[in-house]
Amino acid sequence: MKILYHPDRADIHLSSVLYALSDPVRLLIASAIRKSDERTCGDIDVPVVKSTLSHHTRTLREAGVVNVRIQGTQRFLSLRTEDLEFRFPGLLTSILDAFETSDEKKKLMNPD
């Protein structure tokens, strides 16, 4: 089975987390999986093609923002809420709360 790289909790860096979340589509992915324990990539409603979604998911995973679990042909995504909360208390919540009401989210969900 393919092993995907995930940084250890201690190797999650603030600047990398902020970079990973500095893109509206990546914010949307993080926001979409926020409410559930795990979601498959196919379940996430984002206006990008599959290869772009994979690229963004990788950036989020390598920064320590999401965990990706492979099962069969599916990839299950979850936020590393506990690790991020341990490293940077309150940070993820304040970023995702800011995104919920942002123009950027509105524009992505209603591009017309």
Next chain:
Amino acid sequence: MKILYHPDRADIHLSSVLYALSDPVRLLIASAIRKSDERTCGDIDVPVVKSTLSHHTRTLREAGVVNVRIQGTQRFLSLRTEDLEFRFPGLLTSILDAFETSDEKKKLMNPD
């Protein structure tokens, strides 16, 4: 007098703010001016040369994170706390609080 571009409050976007703060040196600049109303570039203790500092300051300014006021030969920097708080309540505080205790800050301040 040279007029520097600063985005209007309504044009400050979450992803741009996160990108501007996704670099340890830029986090250090924001953190250094946090406690005072205004500081000159020369007053900010960052381990980079002047041209690099200018480049980083520009990124922060164009994203709406800092205000730069020119007076004579000096540039005065301040955080756009009120604008950012209006747009994204709590966000800047949680990012800068996370930076205060981060390995990245320690490494920048004590590179040996």
